[in-house]
Every structure is written in structure tokens, then in C-alpha cells.
Amino acid sequence: MSPHPDRLLRLIHALRCLPGVGPRSAQRTAYHLLQHDRAGALVLAQTLTDALEGVQHCQQCNNFTENPLCELCASDQRDGRLLCVLETPADLLMMEQTRSYQGRYFVLMGRLSPLDGMGPQDIHLDKLVRRACDGMTQEVILATNFTAEGEATAHAITELLRPRGLILTRIARGLPVGGELEYVDSGTLAQALLERRPSA
Amino acid sequence: MSPHPDRLLRLIHALRCLPGVGPRSAQRTAYHLLQHDRAGALVLAQTLTDALEGVQHCQQCNNFTENPLCELCASDQRDGRLLCVLETPADLLMMEQTRSYQGRYFVLMGRLSPLDGMGPQDIHLDKLVRRACDGMTQEVILATNFTAEGEATAHAITELLRPRGLILTRIARGLPVGGELEYVDSGTLAQALLERRPSA
Numbered sequence: 001m002s003p004h005p006d007r008l009l010r011l012i013h014a015l016r017c018l019p020g021v022g023p024r025s026a027q028r029t030a031y032h033l034l035q036h037d038r039a040g041a042l043v044l045a046q047t048l049t050d051a052l053e054g055v056q057h058c059q060q061c062n063n064f065t066e067n068p069l070c071e072l073c074a075s076d077q078r079d080g081r082l083l084c085v086l087e088t089p090a091d092l093l094m095m096e097q098t099r100s101y102q103g104r105y106f107v108l109m110g111r112l113s114p115l116d117g118m119g120p121q122d123i124h125l126d127k128l129v130r131r132a133c134d135g136m137t138q139e140v141i142l143a144t145n146f147t148a149e150g151e152a153t154a155h156a157i158t159e160l161l162r163p164r165g166l167i168l169t170r171i172a173r174g175l176p177v178g179g180e181l182e183y184v185d186s187g188t189l190a191q192a193l194l195e196r197r198p199s200a
Numbered sequence: 201m202s203p204h205p206d207r208l209l210r211l212i213h214a215l216r217c218l219p220g221v222g223p224r225s226a227q228r229t230a231y232h233l234l235q236h237d238r239a240g241a242l243v244l245a246q247t248l249t250d251a252l253e254g255v256q257h258c259q260q261c262n263n264f265t266e267n268p269l270c271e272l273c274a275s276d277q278r279d280g281r282l283l284c285v286l287e288t289p290a291d292l293l294m295m296e297q298t299r300s301y302q303g304r305y306f307v308l309m310g311r312l313s314p315l316d317g318m319g320p321q322d323i324h325l326d327k328l329v330r331r332a333c334d335g336m337t338q339e340v341i342l343a344t345n346f347t348a349e350g351e352a353t354a355h356a357i358t359e360l361l362r363p364r365g366l367i368l369t370r371i372a373r374g375l376p377v378g379g380e381l382e383y384v385d386s387g388t389l390a391q392a393l394l395e396r397r398p399s400a
Contacts, residue, residue, distance in 0.1 A: 040217025
């Protein structure tokens, strides 16, 4: 005799597919939804089903899209000579918000991370090579994160694309805009010194 | 032109109904589900719909159930003279795991918390009064948490039930089993001293 009805047990178990949700918080979340937010939970169930049915990967840039080509790839307003490689769709949002890039994108949907079982095929490197070698692309801008995994990913892509006659660049490291030397970490400052440029 | 398709935006928005999920983690969760765990997400959507349709509150104890009466209330193996009042179904699970209580339960599904807008009607105190005054119940054991809100809740219930001729008890505070004086917090130790009992 369990004090929890079956459907509640199944919901608690299913909630564990959410990242960072363990047994306790799955239980708390289930109580919360059933007790305090049934309307929100219903919308969640519907939008989840909807997204699973309708969201796929763009054939060209690998980003999420509802159509074979995403809006950015379908647009004729972007410069096809530049291809910016990013880890996630969130990074793409940040790039677009800068309003300072008009080229194309490729979204890896991850990063090389052997410990998490993320190898070259998991971040779609073959698809990236096909995309970069379309005859139009001249420069590939590596904009993966400056973490160990992001750096390893940038390195692997460089090795892969170097023989293809493409210009390969990496976004700059350095002090943030408005940054003060006193408050920046020493690794960033050392890198900013190493990558110093002619003063304008 | 948004880099996120509509269905993805709607999913990200809907995920915010989960407790503790803000805009960033909603985005990360949506990416994770669509990229790495579509099977889990599908099960989640289904179990969520299922639970919303099938899980209700027990007419007697207010706990979650799929039937008008939950299994514990429908059982004839429990002692109807004892009624244990708890804050959440998780607390009920813990009580059952002790295997040392054979009475009935009432689950408040919350605690008095004016700051969170939780008043007497939100924790079903009228339903509790009806339950406690069924003519069978002799003792009401208050097993709300020893937090400020839990204590206030226990106090309010005591005030409410005192005129009804019921025995009202509160679970004991004190050192945990295996606890050492050196490592226990001083509030608990002070309470253990205050609530000392004849040594057996």
C-alpha cells in the first residue's frame, strides 16, 4: 500500500528527465504543480508535446527550427563569407543581440567533452565540414566558450578545417568592456597582455 | 526575425511554471530536452497530462489520490482514534517509513505563511475540523515542521481544536538518534533540556 497514487509516482519519475532534478525536487515539483499550478502544468504538457513534434534541426546551421531551414539561413540579408561556430542556441542569441555580426552561423549543440561522452559525432563536426566547404564560406570564426571543453572544441575544429583553405579565427579574450585591472582575474589579465594590439 | 522558433519560445515560457526555474534555466532545460532527451520529454508530457486528469485530493485526509478515498483512508487496518496532521505528502511518506504509526492522517498541503499568501483556507483548516470531529478521533498529533511557519500552524490548529474536547499533542523536539551534544545546535539542546523526561 503506497501513500502515493500511481499517476503521481509516474509523474515524479518522469520529472527526473529535467536537468538538475533529483528524487526530492522531482517530488516537490510534482506536489507544486498538482497543488498550486495546474493551469501552468497543462500548458507545459501541451507545449512540450508541440515542441517535440514541431522542432527539428536546421539542415544548414544545425540550430533549432520549425522548418527545414531556419530563418537566419533562409534570409538573403546575411554575409555568406563568414561562418561563426557556436556551442548552443543561447550563444547565438547573445551574438545576435550584439547587432555587430551579419554572417552565417553553425550551432554545434554541445562541446567536445569525453567525460560526458560527447565526441566529434555528437557535436556534428561532419555537418560543420560540409557547411564550411560550401564554396561560399571564406572565414570560420570559432566562438566556442573559453572553458577547457570549449578550447578543445575550437582546437579540434581548427585541425579539421585547416587543410580546406579556409581562414580560421578565434574570438578575442581580454578585459570586459568597463573592466578594471584591479578586479579582473589574473588569467584574463595575462591573456589580455599576451594578446595586446597596436594602440589606435 | 527571432533565432528561436515559436514552439521553442512557448516551451521555454511554459517551463517557468516549475519551481525554481528562471529564464536561463528554462532555456537550458528546453535545449536539453529537445537535444538529448526527447524520449524522457515525451513521457513527461504524457504523465503530466495523466496526473492532471487523474490525481485529486482525498475527501478525508486531503492527500493526493486517484480515488475519492486514498488507500490509507480506505484501509480498515488503521486506528481511527489517532489523527496525525502533516504539512506535505512527503512528510506522510517519512512517517510511514518509520513503521511506528498506525493511526490516520490529515495532510494540510502547506503551512500558514502570511508572507506567501497562505492563510487558513489555503491549508484546509475547515476540512481538518470536520475530519477531527468525526466522533471517532480522540487524539490529534500535530506533526508540522519545527520552523516558524510550522509552529504557527500547529498553534493555530491547537486554538481551533481545543474547544472540541480532543487530546492535542505535538511531536517531540530533542537530539536526533545517535546525536552527540558537542555537535548539535544550541537551540535543539536547550529544547531537549526543557523537554526532559523521567529516565527509564
